[in-house]
Every structure is written in structure tokens, then in C-alpha cells.
Amino acid sequence: MAVTMHDVAQRAGVSIKTVSNVVNGYPYIRDTTRTKVLSAIEDLGYQLNVTARNLRTGRTGIIGLALPELSLPYFAELADAVIVAAEAQGLTVLIEQTSSERSRELEVLSGARRHLTDGLIFSPLAIGAGDEDLLRVDFPMVLLGERIFHGPVDHVTMHNVEAARAATEYLIGLGRRRIAAIGVHTGEVVGSAGLRLQGHLQALERAGIPADPALFGEAGLWHRATGASAMAAVLDSGARPDAVFAFNDAMALGAMHELQVRGLRVPADVAVIGFDAIDDGIYSTPSLTTVDPGREQIARTAVALLVERIAGKETDHVPVQVYADYRILERGSTVPGAP
Amino acid sequence: MAVTMHDVAQRAGVSIKTVSNVVNGYPYIRDTTRTKVLSAIEDLGYQLNVTARNLRTGRTGIIGLALPELSLPYFAELADAVIVAAEAQGLTVLIEQTSSERSRELEVLSGARRHLTDGLIFSPLAIGAGDEDLLRVDFPMVLLGERIFHGPVDHVTMHNVEAARAATEYLIGLGRRRIAAIGVHTGEVVGSAGLRLQGHLQALERAGIPADPALFGEAGLWHRATGASAMAAVLDSGARPDAVFAFNDAMALGAMHELQVRGLRVPADVAVIGFDAIDDGIYSTPSLTTVDPGREQIARTAVALLVERIAGKETDHVPVQVYADYRILERGSTVPGAP
DNA sequence: ATTCCACCCTACATCGATGTAGAGACCCTG
């Protein structure tokens, strides 16, 4: 039913392989032959069967992108950026949602989709320190995020500690002293939560401000709702922060909401800074000051590394760690009247 | 290098086809044989080559989802819902972003990915009335959204007119009379913009309120930014609305932002209702009253229809139109103190 | 004892493309 190379070959009066050569841009073909083949393709409405090519070449032109949840704006925007970057390289992206479940993340690593994709960009949340061995997979992979350090694979990440330190230093620079940290995971050292808290504490220490545990807001998942309730918990404990550093924008927006519900003015009473630079922060009331962790750069770099990994031979590869550049976007939640 | 059925067959001492039969759950296999094969699979770490199966069967287990942009929360949440629904049916989803460009939408319809996917769920934005012919594709497809009416394919959509009418009637029920409409596309009749405006006008007419063009806020793309500037334009024109019906939540949030920037209180001075029920609306200040158009129902239905289309024989199929149920979620932007 | 059917398994062709090897034509060099 469908038109195959065989049909095209017959109509053009050439061999199948010649059609294949034309389609693939093989140079040594007479112009007259090429024209014949192309018009036969046109006439028949031929379309290459990608599956057959995949079987023969072992390449699919698809890369997997495994992330926790698309409904979280940070990941939706990251997916967007990855898709755009992949497209520029002629690749298609297959998204897998792990729902932050360890079992789903292990499934992704087990390579169930391995024959369908040429490689994987993986942003893990549930697996972490101690799981380095799970990352020794036999297909090209690039990691995103903070969960694993010094693993055996390429890793694109951000300057979490430095960027977090910069955020808190920025608040201190505004004259704030009682700075709440929202999104703390007590006991965690390596993940985003651990690193950002570390940067936060460094900044406090350098400024000679003692850290006050009453200002730590615990939040497991980093949603708006958890940000709001972490903020509520801090306020209910009697602490009176004059600034908030939320470890991501979603929580920052939730926290800001909670502050305003309680009649506190942002930024007059409490300045708020987030982390991620999601689009939403531009349109909140007030707009949200945030740390831009270089999302597009991360996406571009991850795709580029993966392409390199796919093309390269397995041997002599030394895992690289790439850190994207960060900067602070100053907006209305810290400076009255800022854009 | 990779383990194939051949290797498994050899190790288990059976034929390749028997391995295939075991893998595919063919019933007539002796238990001892099945056990032998399964342990050979286990020993060798065999994984089915999906590509080869695809070539042979013509099915890939992948469905395409073409939508405008993942960075728009509505579509991100829709994608999430579709992925979940597809997973429940054992299908994987390949997302394509059209960036709302006509050329990209045509490309999607031309079936470039046809051999890679079993079918397509397509949410068009750029193509519309007059393009019905483009939809006569020779692969299974289900349409989402409002752009095309009475096309030749299955279509899952929402009660736009009725839901919009309900939104405006709700505002009227609160005693509001000067209701701005944000997201108007002048001249458009069939798309979401046209239908929602139509419902809005119906509600006004039934209440005997004359429509005032000064209260129409034009917005091409339905982002927060355009919502904010459409709101600004309405206010700058000197109109003094006491309520706003934004045709989606993103614009509603942008409009609400603009109102607050200008010192207007929501909902005291201006009540705001959106459309879409994206998660963001829960955490805005105040939280956003909105129309829930039944997104999950839409996703589930679309996947179910597509599966039916894929399984069914091409003939005797009559295109169906399915309308999801809507309801109003009342929150703080219309009722002070609401959740 | 023959027939039949349910059960269990195998051999071979096949899906639609690409890689390999090599054949034929042509031109250039020495």
C-alpha cells in the first residue's frame, strides 16, 4: 500500500540502491539520473520509511528527555529549550515523565526505550548519592541537575552554591538581615536543596550573620503549594523575616502569595528572590526577582554533548562537567517599582 | 554486540520464533520451554529491538502530539494529561512544537513523522477555516481545539460558547455590569477567540446589557504579557470596567497584574475570571476564578479515540465531535476570601 | 485402528531500507 523505494526505483528505471543514494545525498550520481529519481519520488508521493532505516543503521534520530513533570514550569521550559536545541541538530525529542518516582527513573535507566532513542538526557530527582553505579549505562547519556556528583557520565549543571550565595548576598546588600530560606531538605547535602542552602549559609557567614533555623522552611517537592506552606510554617513559628530566598521560583511565588495573604508587603516588609527565571515571575504581583541559571545554555550544551557522545566511539571518553553561567534578574519583589 | 532473539534462541536451544512467541505471550508453549527461554533472556539481558518489530508489524506504539508551545502552561498541562492517558494505554508520546507557525503545522500534517508514529493528536492554531482539505490525511488523527469545525476527522473540544456564556453570566450574577473581554480577535468567528466572545455577547444580551467595544481587549497570542497590555489598552482608553473576563488564564493573570499595578483592587474594584484552570491560578494573588474546560477528560477522550482509529479499519468511520464538560471554579479573584 | 483436533514447535519468507563489493565506462598519465 505505502510507496517504497522499490516502487520509486521501478518507475525511475534504476536500482533501489540508486534511489537510496539520491535520497541520502550521495554525490556520485549523474544529474539526469538524479532528476529521474526525484521526479519519480514526487509523482508517487514517496516518503522514506524511517523505521526501516533505523533498523539498518541503528540510529533513530530521536533522543529521550526524562524529567520529573511537565506541569512544573521549570521543566516545561527546559523541555521547550531542549526540543529547540535538538531540532537545530536535526533530532526529535521523546519526553518521558518520571513523576519523580524512583521506580520510573530506574526504568528509564534500564534502557527500555534504548532501541527507540539514540541517547538520553536525564534529569533525575529521586535517585542520588550512592546510585552512581546505576549510571553506568551502555547508551549515550547526559545528566542534568544536581542529584549526582562525579558520576561516570557527562553532566550539565549550574553553579548552585555560587548562584545561591549571590542571591543571599544580594538580599544582604539590600540591607536585609533576617532571611528565610524556603525549600530546605534537612540532611541533604548534594541535591539542589543542599547546595543552595550551602550557598545561602556561606553568604550569611561572610556577612557575619548567624544562621537561624527558625528561618528555614522545609519543602519536599518544590511546587507553589509547598512554597506557600513552608512560608506559612516559618511565619507561624513566630519568625519575622525581612527577606525570603526561595530555592525555586514556583516556591517563591507561593511564598509571596502567603506573605501577601497575611498582609505583609512585598518588597517593603519582605523582599523575595527566587531561582530559575521562569516566565511566570515576570507577571506576578509584584514581579519576581530571581536567579537565571542559564537554562537555554544548559539545554544547548546538553544536546551538543549528547550528539558528541552518540557520534564518538565509546572508548577514550572522559566524563565532563559543564557549569552554565548565572545572573540575577532584579525585579519588583526586591526593588519597588522595578520592571 | 547487542543481544538478539537469535542469541536467546541458541542459548535456550529453541527456534527464534519460539522466543518471539514467548515474548509475545503466545499461549501454546510448554511450561518447561517457556522457563528455558525466560531464563536465557534473563541470563543474556536480552531486550527486544522495538525498531525491528516496528518494521515488521508497521506499528510503533508511539503517538504524536503536535501543539503550539510547551512553555504555555495550558499546553504543558495538556501534554502532561495526554502522556498520562497514553501511558495507560501502553503508548508513548512524541511531542512536536509548531510554535504556532502555519508552515510547521503543515509539515506535521504532511506526515513527515508518519512512519514513526501510529497516529497524531493535533492541536492547531495557525490553520483554520478553509483548510479542511488539509485534514484529509491518510493516517489516524484526532484534532483538539477550536480552529476547525466540521472537518473530516475526529475532534475533541469544549463547549466554548456555553462555557464563556456561563463565565460572563457568573460575573453578571455578582452584580457586575461593565465587563471587559480580554483576548478578542476582531473578525474571527470560529476559533476560541470568536466562540468565547460569542458566548460573552450572548450573556450580555440575555441580561440586557449593551456590548461596549471599548471594553474589548485585543490580544493576538494569549500570553500573560499580551493579557497585561490588552488590559492596559482598555484602561488607557478611559473605560472603567468592574469585571474582566479573560479568554484564558495566562491573560487573566497578566490582566490582574496590570490592574493591581494601577492600584485597582481585585476583586473589590474589578472581579476577574479566566478560562483553562491552569495550576498557576491557584497560587496567584488573589487566586484566580476560572472556567475548567475539562482538560483531563479531553486528553483521555482524544487518546481513546485515536486508539480506536488506529485499531479500526479505515472504512465505515464517521468523524465524531466530542465536547468535554466545563464548570466554574470560584476563587479569590471574584469572591473576597475565597480559597 | 483410523481420524481428528488441540497442542507445541520450526523453517522460511518478509518488512524497507543501507553497506559492501564490484562491474563497466571514461579519462588521464607515462
Place this chain on the structure above:
DNA sequence: CAGGGTCTCTACATCGATGTAGGGTGGAAT
């Protein structure tokens, strides 16, 4: 004019699975 290189094209094997057709069993039915 032999030898070599470049250009153009073809035949055939091959990727890894599944569909088809059919060959043996053994037990029940005739």
C-alpha cells in the same frame, strides 16, 4: 596502449523481529 584513478550504478546480503504454513506429537472420538 597498458595501467590507474574517478565516476556511476547495480546485485546481494543484511539489520532483528514477526507472519505463514506446516510438521510432529498425544489423546479423544469414531
